[in-house]
Amino acid sequence: MNHSLYMRYFIFSLMMLLTIIFAVQVIVFDQAYLYGENELMEDIQLGILLAVAIVFFRLIGEKSWSIVEHSAPSLMLLTNLGAALSISFIIREMSCKDTEVDWLIFFVDGQGYKLLMLLIWVPLLLKAFKFKHEYISIVKKSILSSTALFLMAAVVCLAFSALFDKExxxxxxxxxYEEIAEINGYCFMLLASMSFRKDMTLAVCRDAKAALESMSSTQESSIVATESRA
Known part of the structure; x- marks a missing residue:
């Protein structure tokens, strides 16, 4: 069983454990403060989103896409979009009203949030438009991949959360229910980010078998290097 599969089992177990623990604490023991602003459930959401951002940022470099050099620019941009999405959610989940730092409150909790989102997303989306044909092809080829399925699950969870958020x-x-749905949605985003490199590589690679072998050997080399340093 490979490392990525272990991580999937771990995250699924974590999702179930968190859901059960918080359900018992809130519904049975009436610990309503847990889902309040800047409380434990929101802190966990931020932690998960930070993990998603780290995974995507680690994939931004050309080295991550050396197997598919012909598609590296579009895949690196797609990785940037993933990182931007996680950062956007992090800013959305943050609350800085109690900090009394005016500029931070403006960008996180005030009107500056919309401006910040425009500054992040407009340049990225304009660049992404140049690769629209390649992205359409990737979507068609990877629609049933692990990454796509996890993202769909994340969208369902976040949509479910929005129903409660908008009352x-x-x-x-x-x-x-809003907060626990978000936790699970962000966990699915984390799962999607972990399978992103493999699925995107397979989507653009002409020889899937060779790509899998190359990624496997790269992963093994990385593990050996880590063990030797230890």
Whole structure:
């Protein structure tokens, strides 16, 4: 069993464990403060999103896409989009109202948030438009890949969370359901980021078998190098 599969099992187990623990604490023991602003559930969300951002940032360099040099520019940009998405969610989940730092409050909790999102996304989307045909091809080829399925699951969880956030569904502990859905959604984003390199490489690679062998050998070399340093 390879390392990535172990990590998937770990994250799925973590999702179940967090859901059960928080459900018991909130619903059974009435610990409603856990899903309050800047409380434990939001802290966990930020931690998961930070992990997603780190995974994507580690993939931005050309070395990550050396197997598919012909598609490296478009895949690096796609990686940047993934990193930008996680950063956007991090800023969205942050709350700096209690810091009394005016410029930080402006960009995180005020009108500056929209301006910041425009500054992040407009340049990236304009660049992405240049690769639109390649991205359409990638979507067609990877629609049933692990990355795509995990992203779909993340969208479902976040959409479910939005129903509670906008108070379209109002039940007892609806704020808790909003936060736990977000935790699970961000975990699915983390799973998607972990399979992103493999699935995107296979989507653009002409020889899937050779690509898998190359990635496997690269991973083994990395593990050996890490062990030798230790």
């Amino acid at each position: 379209i569904i109002v039940v007892e502990y609806f704020r808790f």
